[in-house]
């Protein structure tokens with residue numbers, strides 16, 4: 001498995017090996033021991049899988065607050081998407097900074113996003129599927145969102161003239177400047 005650091009400490013790109021043959025390929029999409037050997041020891045407890053039918057579907061920027069904060073390991077099961085993490089840990093030198101990467105079925109890349117980061121993505125192809133592991137269970141009472149197009153974060157979604165397809169929740173999400181982050185940076 002290839003591991004690459006990013007501009008946000010703790011946000012890591014993982015690319016599992018693919019073993020190709022005349023039938024296609026085989027890949028271990030997650031192996032706890034491999035992760036532990038790489039110094040990444042997260043006890044994932046829930047797998048999520050969503051399908052977004054339209055190009056330009058935006059889901060995010062989401063978080064779950066403590067005590068149900070979630071680290072996530074994100075991959076694209078079908079199609080292509082641009083995945084983004086935003087550091088919102090109070091006191092972090094990279095507070096409000098974002099990192100984005102294209103994840104696709106083709107490139108097989110995965111993004112590890114620690115707790116304390118917002119997560120969101122935009123789809124680049126129809127019928128794109130995202131699959132991700134979470135380190136805590138769904139807790140709707142702890143669920144929250146910040147505007148995907150928040151000017152203070154300034155994510156370049158590179159959507160061109162594609163209009164975003166949003167849930168009602170995301171369309172009325174708060175701005176970062178109004179967000180009292182429940183996360184703190186612990187160095």
Ligand SMILES: Cc1cn([C@H]2C[C@H](O)[C@@H](COP(=O)(O)OP(=O)(O)O[C@H]3O[C@H](C)C(=O)[C@H](O)[C@H]3O)O2)c(=O)[nH]c1=O
Nearest residue numbers: 048050059060062063072119120121137138139167169
């Ligand atoms: C997240 C979640 C949702 N649900 C139910 C609740 C709703 O009835 C339905 C759709 O939920 P929501 O609109 O919050 O789904 P997304 O907009 O894809 O939200 C997710 O998208 C961003 C990118 C994330 O990283 C989070 O995992 C999550 O916030 O699934 C569940 O039953 N379990 C869950 O873990």
